[in-house]
Amino acid sequence: MTKILLSLHVLAAIVAVGPVTVAASMFPPAVRRAALPRGTGTGTETPDAGGGPPEADTVRLLHRICRVYAGLGIAVPLLGLATAQAMGVLGDTWLLVSIALTAAAAGILFLLVLPRQEELLERVTAGGSVERSGTARLAMVTGLFNLLWATVTILMIVRPGSTTGA
Template identity: 60%
Template sequence: MTKLLLSLHVLAALIAIGPVTVAASMFPRALRSAHRDPGAVEGMTTLRMLHRICRVYAGIGIAVPVFGFATASSLGVLGSGWLITSIILTTAAAAILALLILPAQDGALVVAQDPAPGPVAASAGRLAMLTGLFNLLWATVTVLMIIRPGSTTGA
């Protein structure tokens, strides 16, 4: 059962978190591009699609910690420091996505249609920074999951 739970946890992480990190990373550049040509339908369509990917896969991403907790419980490692650190970092990444990135993308969709350059440049820069932090947190969690300090895998 542990192998099944671990497999589901890893698959959920790949399928759910991967698209969010890519779409969120692409959004700031697409925002700048759409603002340069506000009359182009393709630019706004791309922004809406990237935002929708982020929203939908963020919802699907809830499966990652669910399977993670089930796997950790099955392995008996719920009290391990590396796991607690991963849980804290995962919570921080989820909070950044839900409370900062997704609302900023919502606002950017409105601002993208405004021809004034200031708000879009600032919005795109802030989104790029938040997305970079989000991606860094997930990369750190991934490394912790692979290295697992004190593990018996020999790594």
């Protein structure tokens, strides 16, 4: 059963967290492109289906990917806890640190990244301006989210001090 749980945990992490990290990283530059004034070499001048510049469709899609896959990402820690229980490592330091980092990453995603994306998406869709500092802050917070997930991944592989693996 442990191998099945571990396989599901890893698959969930790849399928759910991977798209969020990529889409969230692509979001700030997509917003900057969408917020460019008309006639600045963005290509077509036809408005998108949801209003705003044509590039707003890309911004909307990236935000939807982040939102949907963030919801699916709840499976990752749930399967991780089930796997840890099956492996008998719930009290191991590497796992406790991973849980704390996962909670921090989730907090950053749900409290900072997604709300800021929604705000910027509304501005872009309405044809409003977007300050570069606003997208830079979002990029920084997104980078922190991605760094936390990379750290958790490394902890899951290396498991420092563990007696059950590497």
